[in-house]
Amino acid sequence: MANASSDEHAEGQEPRRILLAGPRSFCAGVERAIEIVERALASRGAPVYVRKQIVHNAYVVDDLARRGAVFVEELDEVPDGATVVFSAHGVSPAVRAEAERRGLDVIDGTCPLVSKVHAKARRYAARGDTVVLIGHAGHEEVEGTLGEAPESMVLVETVDQIRELSVPDPERVSYLTQTTLAVDETAEFVDALREKFPLLHEPPSEDICYATTNRQHALNAIVAEADLVLVVGSPNSSNSVRLVELSRRQGTPAHLIDRAGDIDPAWLDGVRTVGLTAGASAPPALVTEVVTALGELGPVTVEEREVTRETTHFELPWVVRGTAEQSTSSLPG
Template sequence: EELEEVPSGGRVIFSAHGVSPAVRSEAKLRNLSVIDATCPLVTKVHLEAVKFARQGYTIILIGHRDHDEVIGTLGEAPESSVLVETVADVERLQVADPDKTCFLTQTTLSLDETRDIIAALGKKFPGIKSPPAQDICYATENRQLGVKAVAPQADLLLVIGSRNSSNSKRLVEVCEGVGVPSYLLDDYSEVNPAWLGDHVRTVAITAGASAPEHLVEHLIAALRDNYGFSELEEVILKDEDVRFSLPPELATPQRLHTIAV
């Protein structure tokens, strides 16, 4: 969790949420070997923050205060950035130059919770600049849209994901917002039989953006073997064909083969 926990000269992995320049500098000073696994979509937000700060804008970041990604993004331009979490925060917000503002968003938020905040920002700062492309992660958005699509047909939603995963928690909130009971669990062993009463005929299953597929498969098997859910229907709204390269430190080097004839 903290850089000081890593022995000097050791190896550290920066998570997909990214880190601030201060953390990178400290890692370099301590001669740490770094594997940078920052998601390219988070890097995009960081670069936008740096660009807007250089242009003299006040950067209004929409996000959750203690989230690792937000901490890293704020660290890219600490003197130029302010954080808002709610519409009420926007209403209280005062900036040096209301005519030179922009907004960025944490990539793992829900579309629903950002919509009202962005609208409030537009009302308070009519000339506010938005990012060139939406900051919310495509995988996060696709899963939220998928949950909304299947929720009317489901009696229960189970989300595979970590309890400290922002995008996983948003999936639960999205489904609860349309009146369907929803639960977040690490794996199939956390299923509570009380959730699966006689009234539950259809269970919807989804997963956070970083949850491995085998955890979903294990949950499906548990519902089939232990609770009698024998029919499976896979709902695909969008094919995700985006592929990101491994960090350079983990990429397998290409070998050159010489054939003597």
């Protein structure tokens, strides 16, 4: 981390306040996916191949790679018959079919909440709907969901795309969303869909996952008091990027950081209150690392604002459930 800035507190000055948003960091789907890779390494030994990043966090991926996980972009990089883990973001049926054809030993790390969206996509397409998917092109979750019914689905990334959308039957339209979107922005998309298609078939419950929603609500609880918001997360973490955008939309400067070393002390000039949170794929101890680093720039007080307590837990796939009950994780936190 860089040297302390000119804003370092003089003796007798009030400590800088750190407001911790709660919940933050790992969600149940991320914990499950990481544990799947750990147990596969423990029971099968290295290498265990993982298609894409198991979760979108550089620290997590680097740690698992050091322990024998081999991260690949596509299945053609995996030797025939090897063990491969599908990431938490899910895969298309075409990827599953290729794995079966190749005789790969598949362990599915797909988050159960993503799997629910896939099931809806199949169901809505089967009843003859055009399924509008709200999400970001190129994201692994979006690619997997679109692959469930590619001839019946259309991806929209902007409200304008909805207004210009043409479908075979305007009376048979439903929608789904990527699980890691901003709640407030997604509401604008849904309003536009309702206006465009008055007979829109809506899902019985929203697809944005509980952890994404909770982290946004938690940030909303502190952002008005903060002069600066720091979000711990990697650049390819959709839910982490949404937190930065949420803060900025409300007028509070925000930065996405992978580690404490990414902090530019100049950001802290004139800052009396720092809001601190972390995306759902960032280890909790990286937040502690940031608190420690901020303390090295001068005295701080730390206050947590918890808007809800998460108790969700997802069972592991049966193929790894019988391995060591104690996690072998070396991840901090």
